[in-house]
Amino acid sequence: MIAPGTRVRVRDDWPETRGPCHIRTPHYLRGTAGVVTRHLGDFPNPEDLAFARPALRLPLYHVRFEQSALWPDSGRNEDILVEIFEPWLETEP
Amino acid sequence: MNLAETDSGRLLAALRSVLAAKGIAAPDEIAERIALTDAATPARGAAMVAKAWVDPAFRALMLADGARAAESLGIPMRGMPPLGVLENTRELHHLVVCTLCSCYPRAVLGYPPFWFKSTSFRARAVRDPRGVLAEFGFVLPETVKLRVVDSTADYRWMVLPMRPEGTEGWSEERLASLVREGDMIGVTVPQVGV
Numbered sequence: 001m002i003a004p005g006t007r008v009r010v011r012d013d014w015p016e017t018r019g020p021c022h023i024r025t026p027h028y029l030r031g032t033a034g035v036v037t038r039h040l041g042d043f044p045n046p047e048d049l050a051f052a053r054p055a056l057r058l059p060l061y062h063v064r065f066e067q068s069a070l071w072p073d074s075g076r077n078e079d080i081l082v083e084i085f086e087p088w089l090e091t092e093p
Numbered sequence: 094m095n096l097a098e099t100d101s102g103r104l105l106a107a108l109r110s111v112l113a114a115k116g117i118a119a120p121d122e123i124a125e126r127i128a129l130t131d132a133a134t135p136a137r138g139a140a141m142v143a144k145a146w147v148d149p150a151f152r153a154l155m156l157a158d159g160a161r162a163a164e165s166l167g168i169p170m171r172g173m174p175p176l177g178v179l180e181n182t183r184e185l186h187h188l189v190v191c192t193l194c195s196c197y198p199r200a201v202l203g204y205p206p207f208w209f210k211s212t213s214f215r216a217r218a219v220r221d222p223r224g225v226l227a228e229f230g231f232v233l234p235e236t237v238k239l240r241v242v243d244s245t246a247d248y249r250w251m252v253l254p255m256r257p258e259g260t261e262g263w264s265e266e267r268l269a270s271l272v273r274e275g276d277m278i279g280v281t282v283p284q285v286g287v
Contacts, residue, residue, distance in 0.1 A: 024245045026192050028219065041175065043247040060246055067222075067241075075223060078239045083246035 001059060002036050008063060008089040009033045022050030025088045033092070034065035040083060059086040129169055130199060137168050138201040138251055139272035142283075143265045146256040155253065156180055163201055173200040177248045179240075181282070186237050187252045188226065188279035190218035191244040198249035202274055209278065219243060229280040242279075252279040259285045 002008065012031035015021040024046050040062055044055035060083055067078035096104065112118040141162060145152040155162035159176030170176070176198055179187040191197065192215045197205040208214050217225050222241050226233050233239055244250050254276045260268060275281040 024193060026243060026245060028192075040177075040246075040248060046246065064240075071220060074220075075235070075239070077235060077237070078222060078241070080219060080241040080243060082243040083248060085246065 001039060002061060002086065002089060002091060004036055004038055006036045007033060007092050008036055009092060010063075010084065011088050011090055013088075020051075022047055025084055026082065028070060029065065029082060029084075032065055032069055034063045034069070034082075036061045036089070037064050037081065038062040043085075045085065045087075060084070061086065061089065063089070126172075130204075133168075133199055133201065134203040135272075135274035135277065136269070137163070137166075137203075138198070138274070138277045139269040140166060140265075141168075141201060142253060142272045142277065143269035145253055146268055147265055152253075159198075159201075159251065168201060170200055174247055174249050176201065177250045178253050179242060179250055179279075180253045181255050181279070183255070184238060185240060186233055186279065186282075187240050187242055188218060188222050189242045189244060189250045189252060190215055192216070192219055193245055196244040196249060198251045200249075201251060202277060206274060206278075226280060229275065231281050251277045253277075254279075254283050257283050257285050 010025060010029045010032050014027075014030065015023060038061065040060045042057040043060050045058050046055075048055035062081055063084045065080050065082065067074040067080060068076055070080070109120065109123065112123070113120055141155060144166065145155050151162060151165070154165065155178050159178040160170045160173065162178075163176060164170050179189070181187055191209075195205055195210040195215075197209060199205070214225065219241055222239050223233060226239075242250050254272065256268070257271065260271070271283045271285065273281065273283070276283045
């Protein structure tokens with residue numbers, strides 16, 4: 001379990017280039033660093049559910065990203081909060 | 094057979110009969126879910142917002158567990174995704190979008206407005222959120238932090254707007270009449286006399 005306040009990075013991974021898949025991690029966040037704000041609960045992995053495969057329950061987190069980390073020309077007083085499943089998050093040492 | 098060219102009514106009828114034949118969903122279960130979906134309107138969310146403005150205990154419950162708060166007002170939430178509630182303050186404003194598809198808290202807001210599902214809203218809400226708000230006629234002061242909430246997974250999100258000034262002593266019903274669906278998505282804020 002990742003504790004609130006932990007700095008994380010979204011995996012810079014592109015499964016859609018390798019074949020059919022169903023991903024709930026938006027492309028604009030891949031490789032971006034953010035902060036876990038809350039564990040929202042555990043939910044069946046949508047990447048398996050979408051193909052009617054047995055789906056493990058995975059921890060789902062709210063992760064906050066500064067808009068300026070995403071878009072260099074964005075306003076500074078803006079951020080974005082996104083639900084992300086644990087396997088997509090790397091904790092930084 | 095080319096599915097893309099097949100009459101959609103026939104396709105739907107075929108799908109329903111397969112669901113019934115396989116025991117996945119009986120016709121009366123489908124009818125019940127359609128009736129539940131059709132019955133939901135933004136008036137439900139507005140009633141929750143108005144109650145939160147006058148009842149601190151309800152407000153606390155709503156922020157902790159939106160689905161339980163909705164159920165306590167008789168809104169059916171069985172089988173619905175968890176409902177998260179985002180509280181606007183003088184320092185922080187929330188804007189909800191689903192960039193991946195069109196996830197929307199239908200149980201409390203009904204069918205989403207057409208623009209919520211448009212690719213332009215979904216892309217621009219994360220890329221230029223203040224610009225999008227301005228196009229809805231809502232200029233958010235630069236001093237207020239804008240938090241975009243991208244609804245990507247199992248929760249559905251609604252915004253709890255701030256109670257507008259000039260509503261002191263109003264009844265819950267009158268307060269609820271101020272709250273529009275856009276206020277609970279975060280593209281606008283409730284206003285007196287609009």
